Amino acid sequence: MKFSQRTKVGAAVACAASFALIATGCSSAGTDGASGGDIELTVTTFGSMGMADLYAEYEAANPGITIKANNIDTGGNARTDAFTKIAAGSGLSDVVAVEEGWLGSIMAVSDQFVDLSEYGADDIKDRWVPWKLEQGTDAEGRIIGYGTDIGPEGLCYNSAAFEAAGLPTDRAEVATLLGGDDASWESYFALGKKYQEATGKAWFDQSGFIWNSMVNQMDEGYYTADGELNVVDNAELKAAWTQLADANAAGLSGKQAQWDWNKGSSFTDGTFATFMCPGWMLGVVQGQVETAGGDATGATAGWDFADVFPGGATNWGGTFLTVPTQSKHPQEAADLAAWLTEADQQVAEFKAEGPFPSVTAAQTDPALSEATGVSAFFNDAPIAEILTKRADGVKAQFKGPDDSTIQEQVFGPSAIALDQGVAGDKAWDDAMTLFDQLIVNK
Amino acid sequence: MTRTLEPETSAPAPLKRPGRASALTYKHRLSRLDVKVSPYLYVAPFFVLFGLVGLFPLVYTFVVSLNNWNLLSGPGEWVGFDNYAAELSDPLFWNSLFNTMSIFLLSSIPQLVVATAIAAILDQNLRAKTFWRMSILIPYVVTPVAVALIFSSMFSEQSGLVNHLLSFVGVDPILWKTDVLPSHLAIAGMVNWRWTGYNALILLAAMQSVPRDIHESAALDGAGFVRRFFSITLPSIRPTMIFVIITATIGGLQIFTEPRLYDATSSTAGGAHRQFQTTVLYLWEMAFQRQNFGKASAIALILFVIIVAFGVLNYLISQRIATADSRSDAKNNKRAVRRTLRNGAKEPRA
Numbered sequence: 001m002k003f004s005q006r007t008k009v010g011a012a013v014a015c016a017a018s019f020a021l022i023a024t025g026c027s028s029a030g031t032d033g034a035s036g037g038d039i040e041l042t043v044t045t046f047g048s049m050g051m052a053d054l055y056a057e058y059e060a061a062n063p064g065i066t067i068k069a070n071n072i073d074t075g076g077n078a079r080t081d082a083f084t085k086i087a088a089g090s091g092l093s094d095v096v097a098v099e100e101g102w103l104g105s106i107m108a109v110s111d112q113f114v115d116l117s118e119y120g121a122d123d124i125k126d127r128w129v130p131w132k133l134e135q136g137t138d139a140e141g142r143i144i145g146y147g148t149d150i151g152p153e154g155l156c157y158n159s160a161a162f163e164a165a166g167l168p169t170d171r172a173e174v175a176t177l178l179g180g181d182d183a184s185w186e187s188y189f190a191l192g193k194k195y196q197e198a199t200g201k202a203w204f205d206q207s208g209f210i211w212n213s214m215v216n217q218m219d220e221g222y223y224t225a226d227g228e229l230n231v232v233d234n235a236e237l238k239a240a241w242t243q244l245a246d247a248n249a250a251g252l253s254g255k256q257a258q259w260d261w262n263k264g265s266s267f268t269d270g271t272f273a274t275f276m277c278p279g280w281m282l283g284v285v286q287g288q289v290e291t292a293g294g295d296a297t298g299a300t301a302g303w304d305f306a307d308v309f310p311g312g313a314t315n316w317g318g319t320f321l322t323v324p325t326q327s328k329h330p331q332e333a334a335d336l337a338a339w340l341t342e343a344d345q346q347v348a349e350f351k352a353e354g355p356f357p358s359v360t361a362a363q364t365d366p367a368l369s370e371a372t373g374v375s376a377f378f379n380d381a382p383i384a385e386i387l388t389k390r391a392d393g394v395k396a397q398f399k400g401p402d403d404s405t406i407q408e409q410v411f412g413p414s415a416i417a418l419d420q421g422v423a424g425d426k427a428w429d430d431a432m433t434l435f436d437q438l439i440v441n442k
Numbered sequence: 443m444t445r446t447l448e449p450e451t452s453a454p455a456p457l458k459r460p461g462r463a464s465a466l467t468y469k470h471r472l473s474r475l476d477v478k479v480s481p482y483l484y485v486a487p488f489f490v491l492f493g494l495v496g497l498f499p500l501v502y503t504f505v506v507s508l509n510n511w512n513l514l515s516g517p518g519e520w521v522g523f524d525n526y527a528a529e530l531s532d533p534l535f536w537n538s539l540f541n542t543m544s545i546f547l548l549s550s551i552p553q554l555v556v557a558t559a560i561a562a563i564l565d566q567n568l569r570a571k572t573f574w575r576m577s578i579l580i581p582y583v584v585t586p587v588a589v590a591l592i593f594s595s596m597f598s599e600q601s602g603l604v605n606h607l608l609s610f611v612g613v614d615p616i617l618w619k620t621d622v623l624p625s626h627l628a629i630a631g632m633v634n635w636r637w638t639g640y641n642a643l644i645l646l647a648a649m650q651s652v653p654r655d656i657h658e659s660a661a662l663d664g665a666g667f668v669r670r671f672f673s674i675t676l677p678s679i680r681p682t683m684i685f686v687i688i689t690a691t692i693g694g695l696q697i698f699t700e701p702r703l704y705d706a707t708s709s710t711a712g713g714a715h716r717q718f719q720t721t722v723l724y725l726w727e728m729a730f731q732r733q734n735f736g737k738a739s740a741i742a743l744i745l746f747v748i749i750v751a752f753g754v755l756n757y758l759i760s761q762r763i764a765t766a767d768s769r770s771d772a773k774n775n776k777r778a779v780r781r782t783l784r785n786g787a788k789e790p791r792a
Contacts, residue, residue: 080730087513087735105733109514208709257619259707262600405732408709416714420620437534442734 039329041336042093043069046078048283049097049148049319050349051340058339065332075099086112092324094333095340098145100318101407103135104223104399110138114323117143119334127343131396132358136320139227145320146341149355151278152390153213153309153316156285159379160302161273165198167191171381175308185214185243188274188310192252195273202254202272205261207244207415209276212407214240216397217314222407223400231406231435238428244415245424255419264292268301277305278316279356279387286377298377305381313393318358356387363388402439410434500746507739514733525740535741537716538724539748541626545701545720546694548630549637554690556634557641558683562671564642565649575646578639589632590703597628597704619705625718632700637693641686648682649675684760688753695749698722721745 045051055067070093072078079102085091086109098106106113115121121143125133128147136145155178159169168174179187192203204210215221215237224230231237247253254272261267267288275285285303290296321337323330339345346357347365354374357363368384375383414431418424466474507525510518529535564574581589596603597618605615618624652675660670676683701718702711711727712719719727721741729738 083513083730083733087516105514112514257599257705257707258709263595263598265601409731412709413714437532438732441528442732 038064038066039332040066040068041095041329041333043067043095043097043336044072044078044081044093045069045097046072046075046099048280048353049355050352051345053352054340054345054348058336065336067336075101082106086324090326092326094323094327094329095337096322096324097148098320098322100135100151100315100320100399101404103145103320104401104403106144106322107138107399108401110140110142110144112325113144114325114327114330114334115142115144116146116323116334116337119323119331120338121146121334124338127341127359127361129358129360129363129391129394131315131394132318134396135318135399145322146337147358148319148321148341148346148349149280150358150391150394151280151315151317152356152387152394153276153278153314154386154390155306155308155310156275156277156282156378157304157306158270158273158302159304161199161201161270162195164270165195165273167195169304171304171306171379174304174306178306178308178310180308181312183308183310183312185240185310189243189247189250189252192247192274193250196251199273201270203247203252204274204276205254205256205266205272206258207248207253207418208258208412210244210247211241211411211415212316213276213309213314214244214311215407215411216316217311218397219395221397221399222403223398225398227398227400229400229402229439231410231439232432241428242424245418245427248418248421248424253419261288264288264290264294266292267303268292268294276316279383280317280354282374282378282383283354286374289377296377297373298379301377303378305378305383305386307386307389309390313390315391315394319355350384356384356391363391402442406435406439409438503739503742506735507737507743509736511736511739512733513729513735518736521736525737526744529737529740529744534716535721535724535744538712538719538721541622541701541712541716541718542695542697542720542722544622544626545629545633545697545718546691548626549633549697550687550690550694552630553634553638553641554687557638557686558645558676560638560642561645561649562675564646565675575643578642580639581636582640584636586632586636586699587703589636590700591706593628593632593635593700594704594706619713620715620717622717625704625713629697629700629704629718632704633694633697637690641690644686645679645682648679652678680760684757687756687760691752691756692749695745695752696722698726702726 043051043055049071052069052071055069059065059067072081078097078099082092082096082098082102083105125143129150132147132150133143136147137143155174157174162169162174168177175183178191189203195201195203218236218240219225220230222229222231254266256262256266256271262271264287266272267285275281277285282305286296286298289298289301289303295301321340323333323337327333341359343357343359343361343365346359346362347367349355350357350362350368351370351372354372357368362368363384369382371380372383375381411431413434414422414427417427417430422430506517508520508522510521510525512518560578564571564578568574597605599605599615599617599619602618604618608614608616616624618628656674657670660674665673697720701720701723704718705713708714710716710719711731712723716724722745725738725741725745728734728741
C-alpha cells in the first residue's frame with residue numbers, strides 16, 4: 001500500500017502523540033536525580049518575593065543541587081495550588097511558600113509538613129523577630145515555616161490631596177497630626193471628617209482594608225488564643241464595626257472595588273487621600289499608578305509614606321517557606337529554605353521586589369535603606385527605617401483554620417455593604433447570618 | 443412496524459454437516475474471531491479511557507459525597523446523605539441555582555434563535571461564503587479568559603465603555619457588577635458572543651444537507667422564504683437542533699470561567715454578595731476555599747442530576763419541533779408497508 005504524504009505526516013503525529021502519552025505517564029520519578037548524587041529541588045513561590053535571582057547563587061555555592069523554581073502570580077492562586085496538591089497527596093514542591101492569610105488552614109494539617117527543628121531550625125531560630133517564629137510554629141511546638149517577609153503597616157497618604165485640604169504634607173507632621181505613637185482610629189477618622197468637610201472627597205479607599213487592619217490589631221481576632229471561634233457577641237469586634245460604620249456614614253469611604261481601584265486611576269485622580277500600607281503594598285500602589293498611566297517615578301504622583309498607623313503597630317500578611325513531608329529531600333530543602341531566609345538574602349529580596357525582612361539582622365542592615373525605585377516613588381521616604389519602626393510592638397494573633405474565609409466571605413460582603421451605604425447594624429447582622437451559614441454550619 | 447413482516451424463513455440457517463466444523467482451518471477460525479471480536483476491540487479504547495477518566499471519578503465523587511471530607515485533612519466520618527440534605531436546604535445553594543438558571547435562559551434562548559437565523563442567512567447564495575462563515579466563528583477561537591477580561595473591563599461600573607456609551611443617551615450608570623440582573627445580562631452576553639457563531643455553523647451544515655429540490659418545488663408552489671424556513675428547513679434539521687440544544691444546555695448549566703473572571707478581584711467568587719455565583723462556582727468555592735470536599739461532591743452530583751433532567755426535558759420539547767415532519771414520516775412508513783405487501787417482497791425496505 002502506498003501512503004500519501006499527508007497520511008505519513010498524520011501517522012508520525014499520531015505516533016508522537018501516543019508516545020508522549022506513555023512517556024508522561026511514567027516520568028514522575030524525575031526529581032530523584034539518579035545521576036551521581038545530583039539533586040533537583042523544586043520551589044514554589046508567589047507574587048513578588050524577590051527570590052528569582054538568588055537560586056543561581058545557591059546552585060553555584062552548592063554543587064550537585066539544581067533548583068527548579070515556579071512563581072505563581074497571586075497568593076490566592078498559590079493557595080489553590082497548594083491545597084489541591086495537599087488533597088491529592090502528591091505534587092507539592094520541596095519548598096512551598098505559604099501566606100499568612102491561609103497559614104491557619106495549613107496549621108490544621110501541620111503533620112503534612114516536616115518539623116524543621118529536625119533539620120537545623122533550632123540553630124537559627126533567633127534570627128527572626130519572635131512573633132514571626134511563633135506564627136510559623138504549630139500547636140505541638142513544631143516549627144513548620146521559616147519566615148521570609150512581614151507586613152508591618154504604615155500610612156500612605158497623598159500629599160497633593162492633603163495640601164488641597166489645608167493639611168500639612170510633611171510626613172513627620174502628618175504622623176504627629178494623627179497622634180504619633182498614640183494614633184488611634186478615633187483620631188484617624190476625626191482627621192478624615194475634617195478632610196471630607198474641606199474637600200468633599202473620601203478619606204480612605206474602601207472599608208475592607210480598614211476592617212482587616214482593625215481586626216489584625218486585636219489581641220484575639222476571629223479566634224481566641226486557644227483556637228475557639230470568637231465572633232458572635234464579641235463586643236470588641238462589634239465596637240470596631242460601629243466605628244467603621246460611623247466613618248462610612250460621614251462619607252469617608254471612596255467606595256472603591258478593592259484590588260481594582262477603577263483600574264488604578266483612583267490613585268491618580270485624588271478619589272481618596274489615605275491608604276493602608278503594609279510594606280508589600282508600597283509596590284502595589286506604585287504599580288496601580290503605573291497601570292493608570294500616572295507618574296510611576298513618583299515626582300508628580302504625590303504619594304508619601306508616614307511612620308504612623310491608627311491603633312498602633314500591626315501586621316498584615318507575610319510569607320513562610322515550608323517543606324512538605326512529600327519532599328524526597330527534606331534536609332536539602334530545609335537547607336535551601338534556611339539560606340533563602342538568611343539576612344543577606346532577605347536584603348537582596350527586599351531590594352529586588354520590596355518584601356520587608358522578618359530577620360532582625362536584615363532589618364538593621366544599612367544596605368536596606370539604600371534608595372530604590374519604590375522609595376523614590378514615595379517622595380524619597382526612608383521606607384526601611386519606617387517599616388522597622390512599624391514592626392516594633394507587633395504581636396502574633398492566633399489565626400484559625402477558617403480565618404481567611406471569615407475575613408473574605410463573612411465580613412467582606414458586609415464591608416462592601418457599608419461602602420454602599422447600608423446601615424452598620426444591618427451589615428453586621430448580615431455578616432452574622434453568613435457566619436452561621438459558612439462557618440458554624442459548614 | 444415493518445419488522446413484523448419479516449419472513450422467518452428468508453434466511454435459512456445453514457445446514458450443519460458432520461465434519462464441517464473440524465474442516466475449518468486456522469485462518470478461518472481467525473477470521474471468524476476477527477468478525478466477532480474486532481469491533482469490540484476497536485471501540486474498547488474509548489470505553490477503557492471513559493472508565494478511567496469518566497466513570498471512576500464519578501463513582502469516587504459519589505463516595506466522597508457520603509463522607510464528611512475535608513480538602514486538606516481527608517476523609518472524616520461517614521455521614522450518608524447528610525451532605526445532600528444540607529445542600530438542598532442551604533439558601534446559598536439555591537441562590538447559585540437561581541443564578542445558573544437565569545444566566546442559562548438569558549444565554550441559551552437568544553443564542554439558539556440568533557444562531558438559527560444566522561445559519562438561514564448563510565444558507566443563501568451569498569458571495570464570499572467562506573469569508574462569512576469564518577467570520578462568525580472568530581469569537582469561538584478567542585479563549586474565554588480573554589473574553590471575560592475584555593467584557594469585565596467593558597462593563598466596569600466606574601469607567602467602563604458600556605456605561606460611558608449609555609451616558610450619551612442619558613442613561614444613568616448601571617451597576618453591572620453589583621446588581622443581579624445587569625450582571626446576569628453581561629455574563630450571558632459573553633456566552634452568546636462566544637457560542638452563537640459556533641452553533642450557527644453546526645446548524646448551517648445541517649441546513650446544507652436539506653435537498654435543494656424540495657425547496658425548489660416548494661418555491662414553485664408559491665411558498666415564500668419564511669414558509670419554506672418553517673415548513674422545510676426547521677423540520678429537516680431537527681436531529682441537529684436537538685444536538686445543539688442539548689450541548690447548549692450542558693454547557694449553560696456548567697458555566698464557570700465567565701462568572702469567575704467577570705469580577706476577578708472579588709474575594710467571594712461570583713460577586714461579593716454572590717449575585718452571579720453559578721452552581722459550578724459555588725461548588726468550586728465549597729471545595730477549594732471552604733475546603734468541604736464532601737459537600738462539594740454532593741453539589742456536583744445534584745448538578746449532574748439536574749443537567750440530565752434538563753437534557754431529557756429539552757429532548758422531549760425539541761421532539762415537538764415540526765410535528766409535521768413526524769407525521770409525514772409515519773405516512774411514508776405506511777406507504778412502504780402497503781407497497782411491501784403488494785409486491786410480496788421477501789425483504790422489506792430498510
